[in-house]
Amino acid sequence: MSIDLLSVIYLITQTLNGLFSAALLFLIASGLTLAFGVMRIVNIAHGSFYMLGVYVAWTVVTRTQSLLLGAIAAILVVGAIGFAMQRFFLRRFAADPLAQMMMTMGFALVFRDAALMVWGGDPFTLAYPRLLRGSVEVAEVVFPRYRLFVIVVAALVGAGLWMVNERTLIGARLRATVDDPEMASATGINVPLLSGLVFAVGAGLAAFGGVMGGPILGGYPGMDFDLLPLAFVVVIVGGMGSLKGALVGAIAVGMIDNFGKVLVPELSYFTLFAPMVLMLAIKPTGLYGRA
Amino acid sequence: MAERSEALQGWRLPVLVVLGVLLLAGPPLLTSYWVGLLTQAVILAILAMSLDLLLGYTGLPSLGHAAIFGVAAYGVAVLSTRYQLGFWTCVAGGILAGTLLSALLGLIVSHVRDVYFLMITLALGMVLWGLSYRWIPMTGGDNGLSGIPSLEAHAGLPFSGPIAFYYVALFVFAVSGALMAVLVRSPFGLTLCGIRESEPRMRSLGYNTWLHCYLSYVLAGAFASVSGVVWAYYNSFVSPTYLDLTASSELFLMVTLGGPATLIGPVVGAGVIVLLKNVISAYTARWLLILGIVYIVAILAAPKGLWNLRRGRS
Numbered sequence: 001m002s003i004d005l006l007s008v009i010y011l012i013t014q015t016l017n018g019l020f021s022a023a024l025l026f027l028i029a030s031g032l033t034l035a036f037g038v039m040r041i042v043n044i045a046h047g048s049f050y051m052l053g054v055y056v057a058w059t060v061v062t063r064t065q066s067l068l069l070g071a072i073a074a075i076l077v078v079g080a081i082g083f084a085m086q087r088f089f090l091r092r093f094a095a096d097p098l099a100q101m102m103m104t105m106g107f108a109l110v111f112r113d114a115a116l117m118v119w120g121g122d123p124f125t126l127a128y129p130r131l132l133r134g135s136v137e138v139a140e141v142v143f144p145r146y147r148l149f150v151i152v153v154a155a156l157v158g159a160g161l162w163m164v165n166e167r168t169l170i171g172a173r174l175r176a177t178v179d180d181p182e183m184a185s186a187t188g189i190n191v192p193l194l195s196g197l198v199f200a201v202g203a204g205l206a207a208f209g210g211v212m213g214g215p216i217l218g219g220y221p222g223m224d225f226d227l228l229p230l231a232f233v234v235v236i237v238g239g240m241g242s243l244k245g246a247l248v249g250a251i252a253v254g255m256i257d258n259f260g261k262v263l264v265p266e267l268s269y270f271t272l273f274a275p276m277v278l279m280l281a282i283k284p285t286g287l288y289g290r291a
Numbered sequence: 292m293a294e295r296s297e298a299l300q301g302w303r304l305p306v307l308v309v310l311g312v313l314l315l316a317g318p319p320l321l322t323s324y325w326v327g328l329l330t331q332a333v334i335l336a337i338l339a340m341s342l343d344l345l346l347g348y349t350g351l352p353s354l355g356h357a358a359i360f361g362v363a364a365y366g367v368a369v370l371s372t373r374y375q376l377g378f379w380t381c382v383a384g385g386i387l388a389g390t391l392l393s394a395l396l397g398l399i400v401s402h403v404r405d406v407y408f409l410m411i412t413l414a415l416g417m418v419l420w421g422l423s424y425r426w427i428p429m430t431g432g433d434n435g436l437s438g439i440p441s442l443e444a445h446a447g448l449p450f451s452g453p454i455a456f457y458y459v460a461l462f463v464f465a466v467s468g469a470l471m472a473v474l475v476r477s478p479f480g481l482t483l484c485g486i487r488e489s490e491p492r493m494r495s496l497g498y499n500t501w502l503h504c505y506l507s508y509v510l511a512g513a514f515a516s517v518s519g520v521v522w523a524y525y526n527s528f529v530s531p532t533y534l535d536l537t538a539s540s541e542l543f544l545m546v547t548l549g550g551p552a553t554l555i556g557p558v559v560g561a562g563v564i565v566l567l568k569n570v571i572s573a574y575t576a577r578w579l580l581i582l583g584i585v586y587i588v589a590i591l592a593a594p595k596g597l598w599n600l601r602r603g604r605s
Contacts, residue, residue, distance in 0.1 A: 103587060109579045280399060
């Protein structure tokens with residue numbers, strides 16, 4: 001086998017790895033960016049939803065051996081937590097974004113310590129589903145089946161979100177609210193309820209991202225704050241409030257992060273934040289964001 | 292001076308007098324444990340006031356401010372332990388490290404506002420935390436750097452002990468606080484408040500708002516560095532936890548709990564948080580849980596901060 005072929009295989013494998021990171025980042029950042037679109041706040045507890053998702057799934061998976069059940073439980077539980085948080089704490093500060101963001105900060109600290117209290121501090125990984133163990137081999141490229149599965153699932157979720165956003169009544173209401181919450185509310189759209197739903201869906205998506213990454217990245221104390229800056233870079237690069245931006249941002253960050261770690265591991269933090277700095281210098285609202 | 296008398300109306304003046312007497316005359320009467328807490332509160336009060344310049348007066352919510360403080364502390368640690376340099380070189384080096392870093396980061400962050408500012412400062416703070424954690428040859432990684440000489444020995448002071456250190460810290464606090472108080476009452480400080488209230492209006496009046504925000508960020512960084520340098524000597528140890536998001540959010544809470552745009556409020560906030568943290572840590576390891584709950588309760592009960600309680604202004 002020639003050196004050229006080896007490096008091509010290597011390139012393809014790393015690209016697929018980058019796409020896997022991008023898939024997870026998209027699942028997580030899409031919820032963050034949607035919540036921003038409707039509520040005009042960044043949710044600092046978003047990383048905590050991701051973390052809680054893995055932990056809830058861990059409890060379920062160790063009892064049932066089913067990643068599917070774990071994912072469903074994680075989405076439901078974390079989605080309900082998100083809805084309650086928005087309904088009972090954030091909604092009363094609808095006119096004050098800073099108070100809402102501080103509230104999410106408080107919740108992030110509570111969730112972090114509560115997870116440590118409930119689940120302990122030992123790192124773990126979720127069990128692979130039986131069907132998705134092993135690797136796929138196409139020509140000379142060998143790639144783990146599970147990673148491929150996650151890429152496909154994220155693409156399906158993305159397509160589903162796009163369909164809901166562009167083709168349904170609730171999507172139309174959502175777009176109207178993102179454009180102008182006051183006008184939307186004047187036309188009879190229940191903006192507080194819609195905000196609660198979007199916040200809950202975002203929380204569920206973050207939890208789902210955590211479960212999908214669970215067999216590979218696992219769960220450990222501190223994972224919430226590890227993820228948060230990554231999700232922030234994705235939405236800053238893509239533009240806050242834009243689903244398309246979350247997709248493009250996730251792919252960009254996933255690729256750069258992956259190749260950065262492989263090529264210049266010492267500088268991995270810088271290769272990751274360089275695109276954000278560049279984007280801010282050129283277009284502060286991101287690729288698809290509006291001022 | 293109408294503004295000042297309004298700032299100290301009602302219960303605030305007596306509280307201020309009691310606090311002042313406690314800070315000045317308290318330590319010789321207290322045990323060394325409480326002197327330690329008071330020292331921590333005074334040093335962190337400088338840091339909280341510096342964040343108030345940004346958050347309260349300029350309206351720029353920074354969630355990475357602890358990183359500047361941490362870099363200054365690392366500056367002292369690296370210069371004094373790895374290079375064995377003298378006291379004033381270490382002090383100047385620490386302050387310069389933090390200030391130059393702010394001057395650099397300020398170029399990136401000064402043209403964004405609100406939510407964007409918050410996210411970007413958070414992300415940059417995480418980069419610096421990551422650097423302190425991974426640049427092991429320089430920072431010692433997770434173990435941190437220990438063995439910073441004691442202030443008294445390093446500076447060649449004729450006295451020593453916790454009470455002496457406390458008064459040094461109190462002096463730095465008083466000077467920094469006075470400088471910041473002058474700053475926010477100067478035309479420059481009033482311009483910052485104007486930008487907080489309405490940037491388009493200030494811009495149309497001919498003010499260079501970018502430059503004002505940039506200078507505010509750098510000045511806040513400089514005072515944070517002063518605080519970091521004193522803290523390094525106080526603790527004689529630095530570690531990545533100084534820079535992390537928890538540290539930045541504790542700091543953010545000091546300002547918002549105390550009352551933004553008052554300078555005195557953040558000092559009170561710093562005192563409350565230091566006290567809570569140490570008292571609660573004596574009984575339980577669940578400090579983060581308590582901190583989170585304090586955050587939530589503070590916003591529900593006193594959204595404008597303790598120092599602004601029962602104040603008529605909107």
